[in-house]
Amino acid sequence: MRAVWRASRAAVRRRRLQTFVIGLVVLCSTTTVLLALGLLDTASSPFDKAYAAQRGAHTVATFDTGKATAGQLEETARRPGVEAAAGPFGQAVVDVPDGWLWMPGGSLTVVGRPGPGGPVDRIEVLEGRWATAPGEIVVSWPSGGTPGPELLGTPLPLPGGGSLTVVGFASSMSGSAGAWVAPGQMTALRPSAAQMLYRFTDPSTEARLGSSLATATAGLPEGALTDAHTYLTLKRAFSAMADAYLPFMTLFGVLGLLVSALIVGNVVSGAVVSGYRHIGVLKALGFTPRQVVAVYLVMTAVPAVAGSVLGTLLGNALAEPVLKVAFSGVETGRASVGEVGAWVSVVCLLGMPALVLLTALVPAARAHRLPAARAISAGGAPRTGRGLRVQRALASARLPRSVGLGLGRPFARPGRTLLTVAAVLLGVTTVTLATGLTSTMLSYEEAGRGTDGQRIRVEADGPRNARPLPALSDAAIEERLRSLPGAAQVRARGLAHVGLVGHTRGVFADFLRGGDVFAAARIAEGRAPRAAGEIAAGPSFLAQRGLEVGDRVTLALNGRQLPATVVGALVEGNAQAVEASWASFERLDPDPRAVEYEVRLAPGADPRAYAAAAEAVDPALRASVPDGRNAGTTTVVAFASVFTVLIGVVASLGVFNTVLLSVRERRRELGMLKSIGMTPRQVVAMTVASVAVPGLAGGLLGLPLGVLAHRLVVDNVEVITFPEAMKDVWSAPHVAGLLLAGVAIAVAGALVPARSAARMTIAAALHTE
Numbered sequence: 065m066r067a068v069w070r071a072s073r074a075a076v077r078r079r080r081l082q083t084f085v086i087g088l089v090v091l092c093s094t095t096t097v098l099l100a101l102g103l104l105d106t107a108s109s110p111f112d113k114a115y116a117a118q119r120g121a122h123t124v125a126t127f128d129t130g131k132a133t134a135g136q137l138e139e140t141a142r143r144p145g146v147e148a149a150a151g152p153f154g155q156a157v158v159d160v161p162d163g164w165l166w167m168p169g170g171s172l173t174v175v176g177r178p179g180p181g182g183p184v185d186r187i188e189v190l191e192g193r194w195a196t197a198p199g200e201i202v203v204s205w206p207s208g209g210t211p212g213p214e215l216l217g218t219p220l221p222l223p224g225g226g227s228l229t230v231v232g233f234a235s236s237m238s239g240s241a242g243a244w245v246a247p248g249q250m251t252a253l254r255p256s257a258a259q260m261l262y263r264f265t266d267p268s269t270e271a272r273l274g275s276s277l278a279t280a281t282a283g284l285p286e287g288a289l290t291d292a293h294t295y296l297t298l299k300r301a302f303s304a305m306a307d308a309y310l311p312f313m314t315l316f317g318v319l320g321l322l323v324s325a326l327i328v329g330n331v332v333s334g335a336v337v338s339g340y341r342h343i344g345v346l347k348a349l350g351f352t353p354r355q356v357v358a359v360y361l362v363m364t365a366v367p368a369v370a371g372s373v374l375g376t377l378l379g380n381a382l383a384e385p386v387l388k389v390a391f392s393g394v395e396t397g398r399a400s401v402g403e404v405g406a407w408v409s410v411v412c413l414l415g416m417p418a419l420v421l422l423t424a425l426v427p428a429a430r431a432h433r434l435p436a437a438r439a440i441s442a443g444g445a446p447r448t449g450r451g452l453r454v455q456r457a458l459a460s461a462r463l464p465r466s467v468g469l470g471l472g473r474p475f476a477r478p479g480r481t482l483l484t485v486a487a488v489l490l491g492v493t494t495v496t497l498a499t500g501l502t503s504t505m506l507s508y509e510e511a512g513r514g515t516d517g518q519r520i521r522v523e524a525d526g527p528r529n530a531r532p533l534p535a536l537s538d539a540a541i542e543e544r545l546r547s548l549p550g551a552a553q554v555r556a557r558g559l560a561h562v563g564l565v566g567h568t569r570g571v572f573a574d575f576l577r578g579g580d581v582f583a584a585a586r587i588a589e590g591r592a593p594r595a596a597g598e599i600a601a602g603p604s605f606l607a608q609r610g611l612e613v614g615d616r617v618t619l620a621l622n623g624r625q626l627p628a629t630v631v632g633a634l635v636e637g638n639a640q641a642v643e644a645s646w647a648s649f650e651r652l653d654p655d656p657r658a659v660e661y662e663v664r665l666a667p668g669a670d671p672r673a674y675a676a677a678a679e680a681v682d683p684a685l686r687a688s689v690p691d692g693r694n695a696g697t698t699t700v701v702a703f704a705s706v707f708t709v710l711i712g713v714v715a716s717l718g719v720f721n722t723v724l725l726s727v728r729e730r731r732r733e734l735g736m737l738k739s740i741g742m743t744p745r746q747v748v749a750m751t752v753a754s755v756a757v758p759g760l761a762g763g764l765l766g767l768p769l770g771v772l773a774h775r776l777v778v779d780n781v782e783v784i785t786f787p788e789a790m791k792d793v794w795s796a797p798h799v800a801g802l803l804l805a806g807v808a809i810a811v812a813g814a815l816v817p818a819r820s821a822a823r824m825t826i827a828a829a830l831h832t833e
Contacts (some may be wrong), residue, residue: 082721090372091378093375098404123183123273123276124238124260124295125261126372127257128288129255129256131286143279143282144279145264145275145280146265148183149183154253156171157171157175165218171562173563174253176250177244184238185237187244190205237298239293242570246753277289282514292727372412378410379404380407396750418721486717487715492762495802496767499798500778501777520688523686524684535683538658543646545681559660560621564619575644576593577658588786590630593644599617599632600640601630601636602644603785617630619644622652626651635785671689718813719809735824747821751818752818763805764803767802
């Protein structure tokens, strides 16, 4: 075994380039796979663990206390299929002033509970204590950490007089309430609803949960159940952002794995072929065939292990910032999303070297079968066969002799040519996928900002920015902005934090007034809200609440309620926000006022001059020119670009290794060609031409695969719903350029060994090793 190790170590030192290529490919592949597996693990495992620890409710149900008594609700806990239940707890909605506990103004769902424990939904107190007396309230803090002990004691004024004092912050994985008070205090709030928390024996699907809830509530008066949401909806909400990144992360990981397997197979195969004499010498010295195979496997395993270790370290270092982006804006509760599961690192550390060794086993087996005498004399006899006849036919065609010789070379080594085509194919597939994603994301970004005029944002929300309110009325400001030179369109936006009846947490509502010529581009399904009681929302909002176009919800603000219908699905939108018409704002707020005006300028108008004129309208107004950049677009484009460069470089290294091996095999042939007058430029042309055909073939095959991968990714990004116009990004010049990408990758990999062959002297080429 010591002899195998010494021979392997010597081979690693001697073949530095091959060692570097294997290590680089494995490093890139390991990093990508770890991030993809980490997202997949974090999208479910932390939630399940935290939910089980808190005995989270499978279903949170809200009942109308005017139709169902407390005794009737208690009876539902003893129905078949109910594993455990808690409640009924009184439930009320309290108006929250703007800026309270750093929250926007709006509605807060408050539930009366005697304590944080119980058989279902064991609430974890993060700071302070539980509310046990009248005048006390515990506020839910949905994400990790707390706002700090200094905010304990903050009063919450009540509309009818009096106040509640914050005595604690707590977290419920069930999302059962926005705040809790003692049952005695809840009585003073005059609740009109009651909450029941259920755990069922079969919570596997939405259908099973719905059936179990129907069984539990059978016999209650019609209309008693006003709302219910399940833990599966919360789980989808938890993982929605991470799931959006998984399609292209996984696809890039698979591409990296395939490139890794191909290049490693190519490099090891080349190591065996170029090391025929070395193999023969080892066998002549007494190495058994198995020991020879072991030498080449160890030679491959050393850089593979190093690449997997470095890739695992790099992947774990990148995991935290990637997960922060993936779970930004998500109510994580007590689920920890900052770390990747240990099993992911173990799989990458053990799996990647194992994959490399399995890939290397096939070419290494050739060394096992090769007799010592044949190995030592390899390369001395002239080659024959169909490939050589094709090469001679092309060489005699009406082409420059050097080009004809080069074009015929792939037919002499069909196996090696197929590996080159496969490497180029994966490189072109990656380039096509990346350019398609970039075009789609840029088209999506343009749909949000428009292309025929600059956008100006004019803020008028005085109290939030510690500025006085504008002296002019809302209507007067809009009229003045519309009359300024250069204005083509003005849209007013009101903002409020409204409650969703039946849901414990409110959402931000953008109430829009004025036409928007770009509204159609922002709608993926349905239409934009126009009348009172119509809303539109992004895919994240709809998915996290189990809603579709046509479903109905009830908005609540300032003690008023408004039934609303989802009439449109936006291309993209905040998971905690909806868009509604100004008529809806007027129904919910007695004094609706815009906080912002969006102005679209006519083409050619000066945005700086308009911004200055807009601020002169009223001292409280602040105008700005947005840069239009989108963080999601930047993230996707940057990620795709980085991995395209990495996989493109690795594919070129595979071509480099193939051409370098070919040059070493043809040293005598090159010497003879140079001796009869072939110039260095002709040598370069011949070598580059030998990879042009495989490069073009890889481009022709990789282009449709890249187009298919692009469609697969954009159809499965859950946080954005791309219209067909954003998916159709393939123009004739674009396709032509991608077809040539395969040739470019192949030529880039062949240039260095081609120039090395051109500089080789005749004496060196003809010298016998």
